[in-house]
Amino acid sequence: MAYVPLAAEDLAPIGLPGNDAAYGTLIDNHDALYTDITPPIICAGSRDDSPVWVEPGNNYVDKAVWLVYGNLDGTPIRTRIRWRNNNPAGTAYAQITVDGADVAEITTTSTTYVLGSIDVTPTTPGNPSEVRLALKGPSPSISAVQAITCYYGGGTLAAGEEASGFVRAANLLDSVNEPIASEHIERLLRGPSWVGRDRRHTVVSLMKDFTPRAGRYRSSATDASQPGALIARFMMPSADKKARRYRIAALTVGDSPALRITIGSQFVVIAGGGWQSTTLEVQGGGPPIPGAVYLVTTGVADLLTLQIMREPS
Amino acid sequence: MTTGTRAPVGAPSLDSSPLPTVPDLAIARIGLLQAIDQRQHAMATIWGGPPTWNEMLLIGGATGVLRVQVPPKVTHVQVGALAMGDGKLTFTSAVDVAGVVVEIPGIYGTVITPSLASAVVVWGSEQVNDGAAGEARALKVRTAPGWTWATIEVTIACATNITTGTELWGVYFRPLHVVQTGL
Numbered sequence: 001m002a003y004v005p006l007a008a009e010d011l012a013p014i015g016l017p018g019n020d021a022a023y024g025t026l027i028d029n030h031d032a033l034y035t036d037i038t039p040p041i042i043c044a045g046s047r048d049d050s051p052v053w054v055e056p057g058n059n060y061v062d063k064a065v066w067l068v069y070g071n072l073d074g075t076p077i078r079t080r081i082r083w084r085n086n087n088p089a090g091t092a093y094a095q096i097t098v099d100g101a102d103v104a105e106i107t108t109t110s111t112t113y114v115l116g117s118i119d120v121t122p123t124t125p126g127n128p129s130e131v132r133l134a135l136k137g138p139s140p141s142i143s144a145v146q147a148i149t150c151y152y153g154g155g156t157l158a159a160g161e162e163a164s165g166f167v168r169a170a171n172l173l174d175s176v177n178e179p180i181a182s183e184h185i186e187r188l189l190r191g192p193s194w195v196g197r198d199r200r201h202t203v204v205s206l207m208k209d210f211t212p213r214a215g216r217y218r219s220s221a222t223d224a225s226q227p228g229a230l231i232a233r234f235m236m237p238s239a240d241k242k243a244r245r246y247r248i249a250a251l252t253v254g255d256s257p258a259l260r261i262t263i264g265s266q267f268v269v270i271a272g273g274g275w276q277s278t279t280l281e282v283q284g285g286g287p288p289i290p291g292a293v294y295l296v297t298t299g300v301a302d303l304l305t306l307q308i309m310r311e312p313s
Numbered sequence: 314m315t316t317g318t319r320a321p322v323g324a325p326s327l328d329s330s331p332l333p334t335v336p337d338l339a340i341a342r343i344g345l346l347q348a349i350d351q352r353q354h355a356m357a358t359i360w361g362g363p364p365t366w367n368e369m370l371l372i373g374g375a376t377g378v379l380r381v382q383v384p385p386k387v388t389h390v391q392v393g394a395l396a397m398g399d400g401k402l403t404f405t406s407a408v409d410v411a412g413v414v415v416e417i418p419g420i421y422g423t424v425i426t427p428s429l430a431s432a433v434v435v436w437g438s439e440q441v442n443d444g445a446a447g448e449a450r451a452l453k454v455r456t457a458p459g460w461t462w463a464t465i466e467v468t469i470a471c472a473t474n475i476t477t478g479t480e481l482w483g484v485y486f487r488p489l490h491v492v493q494t495g496l
Contacts, residue, residue, distance in 0.1 A: 026349050026353065036462065043367040045377045045380075047371055047375040048378065049375060147378050181337075186335040193332050201363060201365075203364070203365055204365070230430055234366045
């Protein structure tokens with residue numbers, strides 16, 4: 001079952017008002033959108049010849065980490081990596097952990113890039129949940145990931161109300177001359193809202209190797225003057241026709257890091273290491289807005305992950 | 314069901330409060346059904362599939378691949394990039410091997426070392442067609458897709474005209490939602 005768009009005239013009051021076929025399509029679309037909508041959570045890539053996320057060691061080492069907001073319904077968190085074994089011998093490993101509890105592992109012996117698929121269904125969905133990608137060789141293998149994509153899996157419809165508030169419509173109450181309950185109409189009106197709130201579209205993804213090292217997204221004490229060192233830039237998509245609020249979540253490590261994130265003429269400051277987040281209302285309906293990230297530190301600090309996503313209001 | 318034409322829509326903002334409410338009893342109106350249809354269509358088109366900015370780390374001479382989520386019915390994306398130096402970016406996909414070429418203006422030559430502060434945002438065209446390489450057009454990512462999301466691979470090659478300094482920091486993908494006909 002997939003979404004089926006209706007033509008404008010399908011819902012016109014021609015003949016018997018409440019065309020049962022068109023109403024049945026609305027009901028089917030309600031359920032289809034729940035099962036089919038899979039927006040992105042994070043998207044990052046690097047060079048083929050020298051990927052950023054590499055691990056030769058015998059034990060798992062965290063290489064990338066990001067957050068999943070919403071997902072009260074516990075739909076699968078789908079991570080797709082493009083990866084290989086950088087050594088002709090042995091087997092390379094990758095592991096996804098959600099909130100330190102739910103774990104899935106894959107392996108490869110391929111020395112050319114292949115797609116690795118890791119699905120984890122959270123057993124106790126949180127808001128937010130933290131997802132970690134860990135790699136290990138082990139020797140003589142070298143696990144090398146070139147690209148990471150993570151997105152919400154489609155939902156599986158169950159009877160009753162989901163934790164997000166979504167209620168399936170099923171193929172009910174669409175026979176000719178059936179009365180239509182107000183609750184059913186309200187359920188159909190709210191369906192896309194529940195899905196949008198529970199699967200929050202990430203519009204900006206910045207990510208570097210989880211292991212701090214020289215390179216992008218790093219600042220040192222010599223850059224401690226305000227507003228700090230310019231460590232990243234991006235273009236903020238205009239995801240709505242009107243102004244809307246976005247959540248900005250950032251993970252920093254190092255000596256007293258403080259981020260200053262600018263989007264157009266606005267800015268927010270996120271101080272302190274570890275995961276921090278705030279929200280900012282951004283104008284919509286126009287072209288993409290230039291954004292920049294500055295980092296102040298008393299020593300050396302790194303930005304590991306920055307996600308900007310829709311925040312329900 | 315009749316044949317019609319449906320334009321993609323970017324409104325209403327589906328995750329905003331207050332949520333729609335229907336009193337009991339409500340007057341039966343076709344407008345209620347049209348509102349449902351409008352909200353579902355917004356989720357399946359522009360509102361549910363906005364542009365994204367994605368991390369992509371490349372230096373001149375290197376190639377990489379991004380795996381990108383593409384919304385329903387989208388066959389082409391407009392590409393953009395934050396880059397510095399003097400070179401060009403070539404975006405290709407499995408269904409567009411000719412690809413889209415975006416020039417990085419070489420305003421710094423070989424003398425001044427490019428920096429993040431001086432990096433520029435460059436844009437590909439939003440023209441939807443299946444032309445040849447070198448034409449100003451969008452990148453084709455899928456052929457005749459259905460109303461479901463897909464994960465597709467986009468290969469990005471960063472070529473440089475100078476010895477060092479050309480660098481790609483991130484890429485912008487704008488799904489091009491077009492009017493669907495003959496439904």
